[in-house]
Amino acid sequence: MSVFADxxxxxxxxxxxxxxxxxxxxxxxxxxxxxxxxxxxxxxxxDVAFTVDGEWVTGTVAAVDLGEGCGLLLVDGVPEGTELxxxxxxxxxxxxxxxxxxxxAPPVDPGRLDGLGRALPDVKHRDGGAGDRTPRALVTxxxxxxxxxxxxxxxxxxxLEAPSVRGWSPIGTPGGDNGLSVDYYNPPLRIAGALxxxxxxxxxxxxVGGVLLVDTGAFNGSAMGAYVVPDGSGADPxxxxxxxxxxxVGFGPPLFQVRGISAGFGWNSRVRVPAADALGSFPFxxxxxxxxEIGADDEEVDPLKVLGELIGGSLPWxxxxxxxxWFAAGLAFDCFExxxxxxxxxxxxxxxxxxSLLGAAxxxxxxxxxxxxxxxxxGIEATLRPTAGxxxxxxxxxxxxxxxDPNCKxxxxxxxxxxxxxxxxxxDFAFLLGAIPAGRELxxxxxxxxxxxxxxxxxxxxxxxxxxxxxxxxxxxxxxxxLDVVFQSGMLRAWLTARVDALLEWNPFYFDxxxxxxxxxxxxxxxxxxxxxxxxxxxxxxxxxxxxxxxxATVHLWFISFTIGFGAGRRNQAPAxxxxxFQGMLPPPENMVRTTPVAGYTxxxxxxxxxxxxxxxxxxxxxxxxxxxxxxxxxVYLNQDGDTVEVATDTAVDILPMHVRGKGSELRIxxxxxxxxxxxxxxxxxxxxxxVPNGLWGQRxxxxxxxxxxxxxxxxxxxxxxxxxxxxxxFLDEKAISFDPITPDGNQxxxxxxxxxxxxxxxxGVIAAIxxxxxxxxxxxNRTALAQALTGLGADLGALDTDLSTYARAAGTAFxxxxxxxxx
Numbered sequence: 001m002s003v004f005a006d007x008x009x010x011x012x013x014x015x016x017x018x019x020x021x022x023x024x025x026x027x028x029x030x031x032x033x034x035x036x037x038x039x040x041x042x043x044x045x046x047d048v049a050f051t052v053d054g055e056w057v058t059g060t061v062a063a064v065d066l067g068e069g070c071g072l073l074l075v076d077g078v079p080e081g082t083e084l085x086x087x088x089x090x091x092x093x094x095x096x097x098x099x100x101x102x103x104x105a106p107p108v109d110p111g112r113l114d115g116l117g118r119a120l121p122d123v124k125h126r127d128g129g130a131g132d133r134t135p136r137a138l139v140t141x142x143x144x145x146x147x148x149x150x151x152x153x154x155x156x157x158x159x160l161e162a163p164s165v166r167g168w169s170p171i172g173t174p175g176g177d178n179g180l181s182v183d184y185y186n187p188p189l190r191i192a193g194a195l196x197x198x199x200x201x202x203x204x205x206x207x208v209g210g211v212l213l214v215d216t217g218a219f220n221g222s223a224m225g226a227y228v229v230p231d232g233s234g235a236d237p238x239x240x241x242x243x244x245x246x247x248x249v250g251f252g253p254p255l256f257q258v259r260g261i262s263a264g265f266g267w268n269s270r271v272r273v274p275a276a277d278a279l280g281s282f283p284f285x286x287x288x289x290x291x292x293e294i295g296a297d298d299e300e301v302d303p304l305k306v307l308g309e310l311i312g313g314s315l316p317w318x319x320x321x322x323x324x325x326w327f328a329a330g331l332a333f334d335c336f337e338x339x340x341x342x343x344x345x346x347x348x349x350x351x352x353x354x355x356s357l358l359g360a361a362x363x364x365x366x367x368x369x370x371x372x373x374x375x376x377x378x379g380i381e382a383t384l385r386p387t388a389g390x391x392x393x394x395x396x397x398x399x400x401x402x403x404x405d406p407n408c409k410x411x412x413x414x415x416x417x418x419x420x421x422x423x424x425x426x427x428d429f430a431f432l433l434g435a436i437p438a439g440r441e442l443x444x445x446x447x448x449x450x451x452x453x454x455x456x457x458x459x460x461x462x463x464x465x466x467x468x469x470x471x472x473x474x475x476x477x478x479x480x481x482x483l484d485v486v487f488q489s490g491m492l493r494a495w496l497t498a499r500v501d502a503l504l505e506w507n508p509f510y511f512d513x514x515x516x517x518x519x520x521x522x523x524x525x526x527x528x529x530x531x532x533x534x535x536x537x538x539x540x541x542x543x544x545x546x547x548x549x550x551x552x553a554t555v556h557l558w559f560i561s562f563t564i565g566f567g568a569g570r571r572n573q574a575p576a577x578x579x580x581x582f583q584g585m586l587p588p589p590e591n592m593v594r595t596t597p598v599a600g601y602t603x604x605x606x607x608x609x610x611x612x613x614x615x616x617x618x619x620x621x622x623x624x625x626x627x628x629x630x631x632x633x634x635x636v637y638l639n640q641d642g643d644t645v646e647v648a649t650d651t652a653v654d655i656l657p658m659h660v661r662g663k664g665s666e667l668r669i670x671x672x673x674x675x676x677x678x679x680x681x682x683x684x685x686x687x688x689x690x691x692v693p694n695g696l697w698g699q700r701x702x703x704x705x706x707x708x709x710x711x712x713x714x715x716x717x718x719x720x721x722x723x724x725x726x727x728x729x730x731f732l733d734e735k736a737i738s739f740d741p742i743t744p745d746g747n748q749x750x751x752x753x754x755x756x757x758x759x760x761x762x763x764x765g766v767i768a769a770i771x772x773x774x775x776x777x778x779x780x781x782n783r784t785a786l787a788q789a790l791t792g793l794g795a796d797l798g799a800l801d802t803d804l805s806t807y808a809r810a811a812g813t814a815f816x817x818x819x820x821x822x823x824x
């Protein structure tokens with residue numbers, strides 16, 4: 001039996017729809033029903049009182065006590081002792097407020113457009129009756145919000161009764177019992193903050209985030225951050241913190257006044273770098289001017305929305321990233337009181353070193369008048385990835401830009417990208433303005449821009465829309481634009497459309513230029529109960545291409561269209577280049593094939609003949625070098641002539657610009673040592689692999705993998721064999737072992753000072769005594785005793801050689817003269 005006849009009202013309080021009582025008995029008595037209120041997250045039973053009219057339950061009341069004088073009331077019918085109409089009510093501060101949801105967006109009328117060309121809501125016809133202005137309580141995903149009581153005057157002063165943020169005050173805690181909030185408003189001081197737990201995805205189990213916003217009128221500040229707790233799978237915690245401080249009046253000379261500063265850092269965290277056209281909504285930049293605008297709806301300030309903008313949703317601005325570290329610092333400034341800007345430096349390390357400079361700046365004219373004739377705000381983004389070898393720069397108008405009339409909106413921007421270093425596309429670049437139209441496709445690695453142009457609603461009858469695009473790459477230049485003018489007044493509509501686009505390629509040379517214009521008018525006539533639309537349009541378009549030169553012209557009348565072609569047909573694919581044309585797309589020859597010393601290189605020697613290649617001087621302790629190319633290699637060979645050996649093999653090479661497939665590409669390395677050919681067969685080797693661009697070495701232009709062909713042989717690393725020192729010192733001449741005699745014999749010290757102590761003598765026969773005394777039983781016994789003593793002390797001497805005859809024989813050649821003896 002359904003207790004509440006209004007399921008929508010019941011669903012506001014009880015998730016899941018209508019509350020039901022199974023097995024209810026006739027009679028008027030209180031019952032208890034288990035339920036869960038949206039705000040309280042309480043599992044306590046909810047009391048439901050009702051009366052009975054025959055077999056039907058009527059006059060039902062469900063009461064939920066939220067504490068602190070707040071409650072919820074769900075009423076069905078007219079129960080006894082209750083004066084509230086049927087519905088769901090919030091009880092707070094002695095007031096009963098009917099619960100309501102956010103009003104859905106009203107339907108739109110495609111025939112009514114604003115200055116940006118967007119459809120406007122349907123026209124509402126007033127019936128003359130007074131609107132329902134009864135205060136209501138708003139049910140949101142964060143709880144039930146009640147309207148702040150209006151101000152009242154006390155002896156000429158305006159007194160605000162409820163300390164709250166503009167617009168709404170929450171009942172209870174944000175998001176259930178998962179956090180706490182602060183909400184205070186006492187002009188000019190405003191404080192809003194929240195600390196709450198949010199859901200997280202593996203390998204994290206909890207996200208604890210907090211936001212604090214303070215505004216004193218003259219100054220504003222913000223602090224925001226989050227701590228992400230791992231789930232125990234080995235991941236490290238993640239955290240970030242960011243704060244800002246700003247003022248209404250800048251500090252410094254009029255030339256450059258500082259209005260705000262900010263700083264932040266993140267550990268095991270990464271920041272999503274916005275595109276230039278999205279910088280106006282980047283939270284870290286917005287915080288420099290007015291932190292309350294982050295995620296704000298009209299003038300309402302909601303700390304939870306600020307937090308949600310930062311770390312919530314499928315594409316958060318800040319997300320956990322293990323191993324990453326970032327630092328940020330920002331500045332808000334004014335120049336000559338006419339030019340305002342915000343700038344930030346962001347450095348991120350870890351998985352990828354990224355250095356970003358972000359900023360948004362603009363001005364408005366006139367500066368003092370309330371009526372503006374122009375406002376320009378431009379976002380600029382520059383990001384350098386030195387390790388990856390990539391630099392990108394973007395600039396775009398923000399949504400606040402207009403000229404002449406606030407309805408004349410400028411949009412779009414430019415983007416540039418450069419590749420350098422070891423990047424597979426090193427040497428490539430792209431400059432783009434606006435969005436490239438269909439049919440003018442560019443590689444996916446090139447920057448993508450929003451459409452560039454203007455939209456102007458002149459009064460209520462004329463709409464002007466203009467678009468433009470341009471792209472400059474190493475291969476081509478393309479540009480174009482369009483203009484649409486529409487007049488709409490009642491049942492009469494007129495339009496003009498003009499378009500032009502051009503493509504110019506220079507390797508090989510090719511052009512494709514087209515333009516067209518159309519003019520039309522339509523009227524809707526009502527005859528009795530039938531509407532008749534009459535439309536007339538005329539237009540012409542021309543397109544020319546070449547070489548070989550050809551083209552077509554199209555004539556359009558409202559009742560017929562026809563196309564006339566002339567000259568050669570339009571190409572359906574890029575023509576094949578010859579070898580000379582393809583060489584122009586490759587790096588210079590000196591950079592195409594490289595040999596690079598890695599270890600053991602000591603310098604360059606003198607070439608055998610003038611102009612010859614200087615030989616490398618390398619260490620005799622070992623040497624390593626690499627030989628690589630900018631093109632994929634199908635085979636690698638070492639040595640030359642009859643000693644050539646193949647050491648690596650890969651698939652055949654394709655050349656897309658030449659329409660060539662299955663060609664061989666060989667890398668041959670030979671070594672000369674002191675002018676003579678030397679073999680590298682025993683050398684250690686490791687094949688070098690990498691990525692190459694599909695645009696040069698692919699089979700078709702639309703290949704996957706972002707225009708990259710992976711894991712192709714590009715070179716080889718070679719290491720000389722281990723050094724063999726041999727067992728002999730080699731030939732030593734007399735000079736190598738000569739010495740200078742001391743006169744007189746045995747005089748010490750050599751400085752000429754008077755000698756002290758015993759005087760050494762050279763009696764002769766000492767070498768023979770040493771030779772005869774080494775390999776004897778006494779010496780061997782003493783040697784064994786010494787070894788045993790050292791072993792007892794923990795020394796590991798290993799196995800001893802008991803045959804000392806070799807040492808005895810060596811004594812005869814180890815001395816260049818008889819040793820001197822000191823008496824005593």
